[in-house]
Amino acid sequence: MPSFSLAHNVKNTFFLLQMRSNAFEIAVSCHAVFDTNLRTDPLSKGVAFSFIKAIQDINEKLAVKNPKSPLFNVILVAKDLQEHQSTIVSSTQHYGLQISRFCFCNNENFTQSLQSTSVKLFLSMQTDDVCRALQEGVPAALLCPQTRFPAEGDKEEVVSPLKVLLSGDAIGLPEERLSEAGFSQLELQTFRAAKASMTEFALVIAEMRRCFDREDSPLRVALMTVLGSRDEMASALLTARDWGLEVDEAYCLAGASRGPLLNCIQPHILCYDGLYNVTEIPALS
Amino acid sequence: MSLDTVQARTGQEPTAPTPTATNGNSKASWDRSKDVYDPMGSTKLPRSGPVRRARKVEGGIFFPKPENAVTIAVSSRVLFRTEKEQKVFDQMGIEEYLRFQVEHENEPFAPGPAFPFVKALEAVNAQLRELYPDSEELFDIVLVTYNHAHVGVRLINTINYHNLFIERFCMTGGSSPIGYLKAWHTNLYLSADAEKVKEALAEGIAAATMFMPEKQIEVSETQLRVAFDGDAVLFSDESERIFKAHGLDKFFEHEQENENTLLDHGPLKSFLEALGKLQKKFYAKGHRLDCPIRTYLVTARSAASSGIRALKTLRAWGLETDEALFLAGAPKGPMLEKIRPHIYFDDQMFHVEGAAEMGTIAAHVPYGIAQKHPHKNSS
Numbered sequence: 001m002p003s004f005s006l007a008h009n010v011k012n013t014f015f016l017l018q019m020r021s022n023a024f025e026i027a028v029s030c031h032a033v034f035d036t037n038l039r040t041d042p043l044s045k046g047v048a049f050s051f052i053k054a055i056q057d058i059n060e061k062l063a064v065k066n067p068k069s070p071l072f073n074v075i076l077v078a079k080d081l082q083e084h085q086s087t088i089v090s091s092t093q094h095y096g097l098q099i100s101r102f103c104f105c106n107n108e109n110f111t112q113s114l115q116s117t118s119v120k121l122f123l124s125m126q127t128d129d130v131c132r133a134l135q136e137g138v139p140a141a142l143l144c145p146q147t148r149f150p151a152e153g154d155k156e157e158v159v160s161p162l163k164v165l166l167s168g169d170a171i172g173l174p175e176e177r178l179s180e181a182g183f184s185q186l187e188l189q190t191f192r193a194a195k196a197s198m199t200e201f202a203l204v205i206a207e208m209r210r211c212f213d214r215e216d217s218p219l220r221v222a223l224m225t226v227l228g229s230r231d232e233m234a235s236a237l238l239t240a241r242d243w244g245l246e247v248d249e250a251y252c253l254a255g256a257s258r259g260p261l262l263n264c265i266q267p268h269i270l271c272y273d274g275l276y277n278v279t280e281i282p283a284l285s
Numbered sequence: 286m287s288l289d290t291v292q293a294r295t296g297q298e299p300t301a302p303t304p305t306a307t308n309g310n311s312k313a314s315w316d317r318s319k320d321v322y323d324p325m326g327s328t329k330l331p332r333s334g335p336v337r338r339a340r341k342v343e344g345g346i347f348f349p350k351p352e353n354a355v356t357i358a359v360s361s362r363v364l365f366r367t368e369k370e371q372k373v374f375d376q377m378g379i380e381e382y383l384r385f386q387v388e389h390e391n392e393p394f395a396p397g398p399a400f401p402f403v404k405a406l407e408a409v410n411a412q413l414r415e416l417y418p419d420s421e422e423l424f425d426i427v428l429v430t431y432n433h434a435h436v437g438v439r440l441i442n443t444i445n446y447h448n449l450f451i452e453r454f455c456m457t458g459g460s461s462p463i464g465y466l467k468a469w470h471t472n473l474y475l476s477a478d479a480e481k482v483k484e485a486l487a488e489g490i491a492a493a494t495m496f497m498p499e500k501q502i503e504v505s506e507t508q509l510r511v512a513f514d515g516d517a518v519l520f521s522d523e524s525e526r527i528f529k530a531h532g533l534d535k536f537f538e539h540e541q542e543n544e545n546t547l548l549d550h551g552p553l554k555s556f557l558e559a560l561g562k563l564q565k566k567f568y569a570k571g572h573r574l575d576c577p578i579r580t581y582l583v584t585a586r587s588a589a590s591s592g593i594r595a596l597k598t599l600r601a602w603g604l605e606t607d608e609a610l611f612l613a614g615a616p617k618g619p620m621l622e623k624i625r626p627h628i629y630f631d632d633q634m635f636h637v638e639g640a641a642e643m644g645t646i647a648a649h650v651p652y653g654i655a656q657k658h659p660h661k662n663s664s
Contacts, residue, residue, distance in 0.1 A: 214379055247435070
């Protein structure tokens with residue numbers, strides 16, 4: 001058997017943007033950026049392609065506005081796609097994507113390879129991957145597809161602001177309330193991990209958001225409570241204020257299904273609170 | 286009645302989600318498997334199994350799912366009085382406005398034009414919960430505003446101050462909230478912004494514009510009273526078009542000829558239907574005479590002639606109003622003053638203003654032909 005290295009990292013020699021020492025490294029799943037089912041060359045755009053454009057828009061504007069502000073560094077994570085390495089690399093060049101590094105890994109070791117680098121946030125559209133990353137100590141959040149504009153006329157493509165949706169439950173809902181409600185230790189552990197990774201991300205977002213005006217900001221921050229109601233929302237809003245985080249939008253669902261609302265909000269990044277994929281809880285009473 | 290519930294609620298700390306078993310039936314339980322956001326439509330959940338997570342329960346009172354409830358979406362400017370803040374916004378811009386809101390965070394807003402209506406909805410809810418403890422067929426009030434999240438704390442503080450039962454809201458931070466109305470399964474949208482109301486109507490959502498009244502008469506705290514105009518409100522504007530274009534004689538002629546043809550439905554029909562459904566729940570428990578919901582048709586049609594078609598249409602729809610008042614062209618203000626509705630819907634600003642002058646809470650439905658001839662007096 002050939003020996004398997006943990007992961008195969010490729011530095012993008014075409015990456016021109018000056019790396020800043022305080023760059024925030026985001027690892028994005030390749031499956032979201034490109035449609036990896038269709039073996040075209042270059043690969044066609046994936047449902048979260050516009051996310052990369054939004055990130056680049058922020059970087060470009062930040063570079064002009066504030067030389068000290070942190071920027072995003074994007075790493076493309078390709079799981080089980082080793083044989084398509086050259087197509088993936090050339091596709092990013094084709095679309096002019098600023099990817100600082102590629103990480104080719106397999107499904108078994110992807111969290112380890114993320115851990116071994118300085119990745120601050122791993123983004124995937126797969127709830128399982130996000131949940132697993134969180135449980136194995138990698139900060140992670142969900143990447144949401146952009147469905148509002150079909151990817152047709154990409155010539156006149158307008159970059160919409162990057163919308164980050166933070167979980168108001170993770171911020172405002174005390175953990176005791178969850179354990180009283182019968183969430184398991186594993187769920188609570190995921191909740192804690194999600195909260196920790198979200199907090200770190202939120203602080204960086206806060207710093208970036210402050211560089212921009214209220215209107216026309218390339219970065220928008222939204223807060224949503226799904227389990228919690230107005231009191232948890234108030235507490236989350238006040239905590240965000242303590243963090244110096246400008247929140248633009250707030251949604252309080254108090255138990256209503258979040259699917260229809262998410263379709264309206266259209267976030268790029270959904271900071272996962274680690275609870276919603278759990279459909280079974282231990283019998284309580 | 287609403288006061289009892291409110292006190293019960295405020296006396297308790299909000300509790301965390303609890304299992305369905307303690308509250309409600311299995312059909313209504315919060316189906317989390319459907320709730321999971323599945324961006325690819327292909328994500329397999331790590332585990333599947335019986336769904337047991339409960340709806341949010343607070344102080345023993347659950348929140349209905351929007352699709353099962355009669356959802357009333359209200360804007361912050363109709364629920365509360367915000368003229369002062371509006372002035373700051375208009376004169377000093379968004380930043381000063383937000384700073385003002387945060388500085389005055391602990392001063393609750395005063396009640397706005399939709400406030401008594403919302404209170405009355407809550408009074409009805411209290412009775413519904415008593416008669417049907419497990420049912421989600423209740424009013425659900427959602428605050429829908431394009432305010433920035435900065436104003437959120439003040440709004441929540443105000444909701445707490447007035448002991449309102451509003452747990453759901455969306456603050457879109459400047460973008461149009463209309464898209465969210467469908468996501469909330471909105472049955473009625475009330476806003477101070479006529480353009481937004483028109484957008485909602487164009488989406489097929491019952492909606493009306495509300496104004497800050499100069500004076501306001503006392504309204505019932507135990508019975509919800511809703512009054513509707515007929516043409517271009519409950520019904521289409523078909524007949525009103527004839528009247529506006531050809532005058533009263535042609536209108537009578539047209540109505541007589543079409544007496545047996547049903548009128549098409551208007552923008553508020555679905556809301557009357559929703560009220561009717563809840564009324565039947567009270568009738569089923571023997572509360573026909575003291576039903577806490579009462580509906581009124583207040584139309585300029587006359588009982589003898591043109592009113593017949595209106596009544597026939599309502600009957601054919603399986604709907605009825607508790608009272609049908611045919612004013613045969615007489616002013617609506619004095620009649621509405623006697624009814625004292627929590628809200629009266631009319632498509633003609635002339636009638637809305639006339640009603641408001643006499644202290645009635647009147648809402649404008651910017652729909653149909655009357656919007657093109659705003660100055661012409663109706664029959």
